[in-house]
Each structure stands twice: as C-alpha cells, then as structure tokens.
Amino acid sequence: MRPFEYYSPRTLSEACNLLAEGEPDSKILAGGTDVLVEMRKSSAWSSKAIVDITRIPSLRGIGESGDWIIIKPLTTHTEVLHSDLVRTHAPLLQTAVSTIGSPQIRNRGTVGGNIMNAAACADTVPPLIALDAEIMLKSTSGERVIALSEFFVKPYVTVARRDEILVEVRFPKLPANARSSFVKLGRRNALSIARLSVAAVVCKDEAGVVTDARIVPGAAFPRWQRVPEAEKLLIGQKPSKELLVEGGKKVSEVMISFTGRRWSTEYKEPVIAVLVRRALEACE
Amino acid sequence: MVGKHKIIGKPERRVDAWGKVTGKAKYAEDYTVGHQLWGKVLRSKYPHAKILSIDTSKASELLGVEAVLTAREIPGSNVFGIVVKNQQILADERVRFLGDGVALVAAKSKEIADHALALIDVQYELLPVVSDPEEALRPGAPLIHGDTNEFVHHKVRKGDVAKGFAEADFTIERKFKTQFVEHAYIEPEAVLAEPAEQGGVKITGSVQNLFSSRRSVAEALGISLNRVQIIQSTLGGSFGGKDEVMTSMCCRAALLAGRTGKPVKMVNTREESMLESYKRHPYVLYYKWGAKKDGTITAMEIRVVADGGAYASMSPFVTWRSVVQATGPYYCENVKTDVYAAYTNNNYTGAMRGFGSPQVDFAIESMMDELAEAVGVTPLEIRMKNGFEGGAVTATGQKLAHTVSLKEVLSKAAQELGFEEKWRRYRDAKAVAKRRGVGLACSYRGVSLGAEGVDAAQTTVSVQTDGSVIVSSGVTDMGQGAQTQMAQITAEVLGISVDRIQFLNTNTSGVADSGPTVASRGTVMGGLAAKNAAEKVRATLLEVGSELTGTPVDALDLADNYLVNERTNERLASFGELTAACFNKGRPMIGLGWHKAPRTSWHEEEGKGDAYFTFVYGANAAEVEVDTETGRVNVIDFVSVHDVGKAINRAMVTGQMCGGVAMGLGYGLLEEFEIEAGIPKQLNFDEYLIPTSMDVPRIKTVIVENEDPAGPFGAKSVGEPTNELAAPAIVNAIYNATGKRVYEIPANLERVFLGHKLTRHDKRGSEQKNAFDAVMVESCKVRGGSE
Ligand SMILES: Cc1cc2nc3c(=O)[nH]c(=O)nc-3n(C[C@H](O)[C@H](O)[C@H](O)COP(=O)(O)OP(=O)(O)OC[C@H]3O[C@@H](n4cnc5c(N)ncnc54)[C@H](O)[C@@H]3O)c2cc1C
DSSP, X not given: OOOOEEEOOSSHHHHHHHHHHSOSXXXXXXXXXXXXXXXXXXXXXXXXXXXXXXXXXXXOOEEXXXXXXXXXXXXXXXXXXXXXXXXXXXXXXXXXXXXXXXXXXXXXXXXXXXXXXXXXXXXXXHHHHHTTOXXXXXXXXXXXXXXXXXXXXXXXXXXOOTTOEEEEEEEEOOOTTEEEEEEEEOSSSSSOOOSEEEEEEEEEOTTSOEEEEEEEXXXXXXXXXXXXXXXXXXXXXXXXXXXXXXXXXXXHHHHHHHHOSOTTHHHHHHHHHHHHHHHHHHTO | OOSSOSSTTSOOOOTTHHHHHHTOSOBXXXXXXXXXXXXXXXXXXXXXXXXXXEEOHHHHHSTTEEEEEEGGXXXXXXXXXXXXXXXXXXXXXXXXXXXXXXXXXXXXXXXXXXXXXXXXXXXXXXXXXXXXXXXXXXXXXXXXXXXXXXXXXXXXXXXXXXXXXXXXXXXXXXXXXXXXXXXXXXXXXXXXXXXXXXXXXEEEEOOSOHHHHHHHHHHHHTOOGGGEEEEEOBOSOOTTOSSHHHHHHHHHHHHHHHHHSSOEEEEOXXXXXXXXXXXXXXXXXXXXXXXXXXSOEEEEXXXXXXXXXXXXXXXXXXXXXXXXXXXXXXXXXXXXEXXXXXXXXXXXXXXXXXXXXXXXXXXXXXXXXXXXXXXTOOHHHHHHHHBOOTTOBOTTSOBOOSOOOHHHHHHXXXXXXXXXXXXXXXXXXXXXXXXXXXXXXXXXXXXXXXXXXXXXXXXXXXXXXXXXXXEEESSOOSSSOHHHHHHHHHHHHHTOOGGGEEEOOOBTTTSOOOOOSOTTOIIIIXXXXXXXXXXXXXXXXXXXXXXXXXXXXXXXXXXXXXXXXXXXXXXXXXXXXXXXXXXXXXXXXXXXXXXXXXXXXOBTTTTBOOOOSOEEEEEEEEEEEEETTTTEEEEXXXXXXXXXXXXXXXXXXXXXXXXXXXXXHHHHHTXXXXXXXXXXXXXXXXXXXXXXXXXXXXXXXXXXXXXXXXXXXXXXXXXXXXXXXXXXXXXXXXXXXXXXXXXXXXXXXXXXXXXXXXXXXXXXXXXXXXXXXXXXXXXXXXXXXXO
C-alpha cells in the first residue's frame, strides 16, 4: 500500500473544497468496503489522498418529502433493511439490500458507495432504477440532479466528475396498486455477487390490467436500463403465465441485441428469461 | 483399567480452547522480536521460462534493505522434496510455475521489502507452457523435469480383466474430472526465523510437518539437524497444506536470518498464498466396469491421470492411496488400475485432507449409482449387494481382518435420511422447476500412512512434583485437536483430570522425529505413543504407591486424581502427594512413549499388498434441492456416519464430521482453482468461493464405534474420511432430482444447468506476457465484474 493523505471533513462544503482545490488524485471514502479492497492491490491503486466523508452528519438518514423517499448516501444497507419507510414504499429495495454481502458488509457498506462504485453487480441499482430514482451530485460549482438511469456509462464508469459528491438519492413512493420484487441469482447463499438479477415493478388497475411495468436486469446489460420492449408486452394486459414467460424471453432477446453472443450467453440467455419471469410472478 | 472410561469418549474441553477464544493463542504472525526484518519473495513472472539473468544491484542499494539473495547465495542445498528432490528454494535456471521464487529480500519494513522487489531485474526467455496433464504425457509436450513428464505410475492388478469383461452382461464406461482445490486455511503462511545463540537457527511458524521442514532447512544452511530448531506456533488451519510451502518459507527465512544475523519474519498475503501454495490434485478418471444383470461386478478397469503441477511434492503418495482405494469397498475379482501423475506448469499439487481419495470416491460412487440404475435397483441396494463384509479381500489382495462395518454405516446413513422412500419419491416426482433429490456415498479408507513409509511416533509425558503434567508430542496439532486427544489419553491412564495437563506445542528439538502429521494418523500414532508414555509413568507411580502404603500394586489404581485401593475404593494419597513421594525417592517421572505401526506391505510391480494395517468405513447421505431453471443447488439436509473405532472425544469427532462435510460440499458444488495456461484465475476468497455458514445445512452425525485393537482404546481415524464423501453424495442427489449426471465437479450453476463448464475464450491467460502482473490486476478488476 502506498502512502496517502487522509482528510476527514466535518461539513459538506469543506469536503467539496477539498475535492475541488486539494490533491487532484483523491478518493472519497464512505463505508470503505469497495475502497479498502482496491487499496490493497497496489497495481490498481493510484490515489494520493482519501477524503473520508463519514463524519458529515447531513449525509446520513432516510426520510420522506411529500410523495418522495429520500435516502442520504451514507445510509448503510442495514439501515435500509430496517427502515419502515422503505418497507412501505419500496419493498424491492429492501429485498435487494438483504442480499448484499454479509451482516458485516451491510453494516458498513452504504447506498452511496454502492451507486458510485458502479459495479455491474451493484444490488441497489436495479431496484433504484425501477423506482425511477434520481440522484443529486454536489461540488463547489453547484448541484445537479440526474436520473439514475442516465448516470452510468459502463461498469465502473459514471458521468460524475471526480470532484462531485453524491448527496442524495430520491425516488417517488410506489403507488398503492404497485407490486414489486427483486430476484438475485448468486453462487451461494451469502457473500455472493449477483450472477444475474432482476428488479421489477408492476401496477395494475382494479380489473387486473397492467397499467405500469418496469423491468431492470442486473449484471446482464452493458449498462443498467429498463427494458421497454418487454414492459410494453405487459402494459394493457392481464398477465397470464404465458405472458410472463414471453416477457422474460423478450428481455433475453434485448440483452443479446446489446451484448452480442459471448462465451457466457449460452447460460445467461435462458436464465435471465427465467429470472424475469420469476420477478414478474412475484409481482402477481 | 478395565471397565468404564472416565475421560475417553467424553466431550472434554479442548486444551487449546481457552487461548483461542480469548485471543491469547499466538499464531505465527503474532511473534515479533526486536530488530526483526521483513522477508519478501520475488516470484516468477511467467509459468515457464529460462532465467537469463538476475540483477539485484538496485535493490541492494535501497536504504533499509539488508540482504538480497538469489539461488547462488545459498550455502547448502537449494533443492528439497520429500519423495523426489526437485523443488527449489529459489529457482536458479528455470521457473516452472508462477509461484516459483526467484529472489529474496530482507528489509527493515514490509514496504521497503516490497519496493526492493520491484527493483530486481530478471531477464527471462519464455518456454512453451503445458497446463493439461494429459497433454503433458503426449510425445512432444514441453518437458518440466528430465526427459518425461510422467513421474508416477502406480498399478493394481487382480485376476484378469479381459476374462471379467467377457463374463459381463454389460459394461459402463465413463470419464470424470475433478478440479484444483485450495486448502483455504484461515491463516496464510508465516514464520519467524531467529539466529540461534549457539549457531544455527530457531524458527517459529505455522508449520504442519516440522521434521521434514527441519531437514530441508539444515540442508539449505549446510548444518546439522540439531542446530535447527522448529517450534510450531498455534496453527490457523492446514488441512494438509502447510508442508512444502512452509518448508520453502522456513528455508527462505532461515537463509535471510543467516545472511543478516537478524531475525527475519515472513508472512504471505492471501494472494501470495494462493499463488504459491500447492493444491489438491485435479484428476481425469476413466472408469470401465463390467457387470452382470444382477449387479455383480465382474471387472473394473481404471485409468487415472493426476495433474502433479510443477513439482513432485506428495504426488507419489497421494496417487498411491488413489490406486489402492480406486475400486471402492466393493467385491470384484478382476481389477486393473493404473494411476499416473504428470508434471505441468501449474501449481504443484500435494497433500490435502483426503489425500487422493476424494477424486476416486467421486468417480466410484457415481459409477455405483449408474450401475444401480442399469440393473434397476436402488443406490442402497446396489451397495449392499457389492459392499465388503468381514474377511473380504480387497483389490490389492489384502484380507480385511478388522470389523468391516461398511453395511452398518451405509444402512444407518440411509435410515437417518429416510433415503429409500425419498429416493423413489423424488425419482418419480413430476418435473417442476425446483426439485428435490437424495444421494448416497460410502467408502473404506486405509488408516495412517500404510505402506507409504516409516510409520512411528513419539509422545512424552512428564509428571511434575506437584502433580501437574506436561505432555509433548511429535504429532502436531493444527486445530484438529491432536493435543486434546493425547491429553485425554494421558489423563485416562494416569487417573487425573485433563486440566492438570499442559500441552507443549511441538518443538523439533524436544521430541523425536515422528514423521508427518498426515493421513489421519494423529490419534492412532500420537495417541498410542501417549498411552505408552503414560503407562510407563503409571507403572512407576503405582510401584511408589505400593511402597508408600504397603498395598500390593495390583490392588492399586489411579482415579479421580487419587491413588486408590481398587478393592475398597479407599483414597490412599492424592496424585500430588504421590508424585512428590516419587520425586523424593528419586524415581523417574517421565515417560517416553513410542509407537510403531504394524507391518504393511506393497509390491509396486505386481500391484498388490497389505496396503494399510486397518481401515475405516463411512457413509454420507445428502438431500438437495436443484433449481433446474438456473442450475443452483442447495443442500438442505445431510447425514454423516463414520465408524471411528472409538471416539476419544465425541465433540471433536462431531466437529471433524461437520467440518469434513462443509469442506466436501465446497468441493462438490463451489470450489475451483482455475488455471489457464499456467495462470491461476482466483487469488482470493472474493472469487474462490468456499461455502459460508448459510450454505451448510443441518448435519446429522452418527458416530459408530467398532473398537479396533490397532488404535488407542480402539480409536482409528476421522479427519480425512469425513471429507471424501460429501461431493459424490451431493452429485448423486442432483441426479436423483434432475435425471442428469454431473461428470465434472464442482457442480456449479453452469455445469448443472448446461451439463458442461463455461469457458472464456478471450486472451486472458493464454498469453504469457507478464502473467504475474496480469493476474494481480485481473483479480481485483474481476471482483464484481459483469461476466
Ligand atoms: C465481501 C464483500 C461482499 C460484497 N457483496 C456485495 C453484494 O452482494 N452486492 C453488492 O452490491 N455489493 C457488494 N459488495 C460491494 C460493496 O460492499 C458495496 O458496493 C457497498 O455498498 C459500497 O459502499 P461503501 O460505503 O463501502 O463504499 P466505499 O468503498 O467507501 O466507496 C465505493 C466507491 O464509491 C465512492 N463513493 C462512496 N460514497 C460516495 C459519495 N457519497 N459520493 C461520491 N462518491 C462516493 C468511493 O470513492 C468509491 O469509489 C461487497 C463487498 C465486499 C467486500
């Protein structure tokens, strides 16, 4: 491990200043469950300074504002897991965080870190995109709000500048007629990175006709996104078993249209279709 | 001494428990002394290359660097190896796998040492790489040592297979494959080497087989054995894994200590450990059985190729156990088994819990289920039909003279799980996405080293004047509980409570060379030596007791920390009073215990012999749920039954059984150390997946006790047999659930779903260019990657 400077700002503006004017090659530290892993690998680690944001109180907590739920970036996965607000208004997010790592990782790892690290298997991202989440970034040059679905470029790359801090994640509460789910396939029952995952939200009217459908696969597409081609199949329909199977197949098709046939397609093609179907079934 | 045991068989608290749970136990890395330097190894950049030159001048000039060593500066022998001496402490002319060491640095800090490594300039000329053992045996393959890569060919011959196949109604011919497996001990390799006051060196470390490591250190330094002292620190696991890799670390640290005159500490990171350490052998197994319609097996023809990796290590012994056990505990008059080991540019392979049995057991037990299906009986029925009974003659021609409890363990395992009923029900269940299945596997296993080599051990019992006792042994404790087991045996013989015993960690200068602590021989060998030692002390104590009380010796006993009159149960003196009297009379209160194993024999050319002095029997039954739409397997119930002869400590036996199953589950479902063109892909536990507590089901353990005179109080082995059956039981259960058989383990998502492994076809791994850096960078990028 190479030597580095360590800063521990107590306010957001102090942190923004440090990032804007301090060491240009610096790294924000939240729970550290990604950063510390990287640091050990000297060949992949070049940062010269750490800006530890964990002592900035305004970056913690879960709240609501009208029809919106607001999650501050330092909120840990465990806190999300125990939040009544999330349970009521975004249960799929709770399911997703319950599958992250182990209790120790959930106690340290944060929602902000999960998003900003931008790994293809980040488990909070598919549900947050399905929730139509937006995020707020802040720097000395001001604040900007971006739809989460527009935020990622490719794995480990986002549109955020290095001097920007994620200060807020927010999404509209799910409507009362919405059902949601998160399905994750890993290789073991804990400490398991998603091999594939799917977040789904389905709203129906009283007659059982789908009025809104959102499907977001994880670890499948080159970047996260909803799959409108599959969502459209459902809207205006009363879902039958066959329809859900078809929805799954559509996602699989779209996936291949993006990734092409690769060495892992033989497995992913049928299995993503199954997971989508299961996620949709769980919304029934 | 007759009648009920007071301590044997009880779940006595482990003698090492207190230190471990309070954090007082000192593991190798916890040893720190003044002026200590840090030693680091520069490893190869390529899996196979000629070393053209090594320039250490820049590294030597770095402030804080106290020594830089290459093969040239080794005063004694650079080569070591227990069976074949072909492993080097530092590669001199050639590197043969990515874990080979090329140069050593000792510096004032780890960071300086790391920096110095980067300043060493090594020029290589690349050589062609061979990474597949079957390819390695073909003509024209790159040669790793000498003029052939085939360095082992063991045979077993019995009857006439041609005749056997002619008698058969049908044959079953299958190919199986197993993978490299990492031991995954929680404590990576570590040692502290200190120049000793009277010359020589003192090493404290996480070493499994102290005596073989000591021999190599002495030879490397060019000094006699008595000047090298190796003391075992509390071990954070080994599973067979801290042998050669620790020998080379001991040698390296000792060389650096010798050169600098200062203590040198070396500690591997997890990545270094995974890169350098040896693994369990991958096998390719070709099984051909001939059978009659009633399920009688008329012939078995078996050919196995083991990947030995870059060095011989324990391969000759590991594969010998495979050849002896390759037919399983089943009657067959005509057997032809050939087991080969080949050198490749992969991690070398050596001892790991199971030692050549997990691979063959996977094949045998899969074959057994196929045979059952072919003749239309249940897996239990086919095993009951073909399984050994008392007096059976094995494939190697050995007549089994002990209690052969195969059918007892099998039926217990089946009964505990409700196997027969479930097996039928699941087989006939309708095809839903998530399906249940049950599977069975059993084995017999030779105890201790067998005809592999010299088999003897020492334990010393030293009674103090206050009635406390010190025990030390050449058999080492790696967490498996050897010390507790020997303490219990000592306490039983001396009629004292276990808390009076202090157990010393093994010190090569304090006990006689007792061979390696491997092959599940700790209890049989160390335990009998402890019994022998304690009996000697007991005899002295009783004599003194007789002199003291006027009671004849044969009326005396030692019980509950007292000298007692055996007939009246009267307490005549406390154990402490007795030992004080013994001291005052100038009588020896130390017992030197020795045990040499009974005779075994082996005829390498004829492929026959009395391979082991006794055997143990075990059976496992697994219940799984298979998600047939994703290939995901969950083990939901498990039964493990082992005949251990006698459980010296029931809690520890149960611990071994559960741990063995957990490890076997990883072997069957998850674990795979992948090497492509000599380049390993997983160097840490983010990618090398072992089971978590959430993956291990309830395990019902059944201890069967058919006491065997070959072991102390009838005890035999438990460590390794518990680890060899989970994988085949699980794979058989998957078949019961899905009707599809997995012929290659681990049965991971892709193999279960697709029936084969997914392999990446891109360049990674196939190019040698700076393979070492590539693997280090890749291993951090891939975590969380999108493949
Ligand atoms: C053993 C283990 C298991 C894991 N299992 C899972 C799993 O199952 N699923 C999963 O999704 N992840 C998993 N992870 C990854 C990790 O725990 C999560 O991504 C976690 O949410 C990261 O949060 P953190 O607070 O620890 O981030 P950190 O490591 O502190 O930071 C991660 C990245 O985000 C940046 N960052 C953090 N906060 C901000 C901010 N407010 N503004 C701007 N940039 C910021 C950092 O600079 C860094 O680049 C696992 C990690 C480990 C070590």
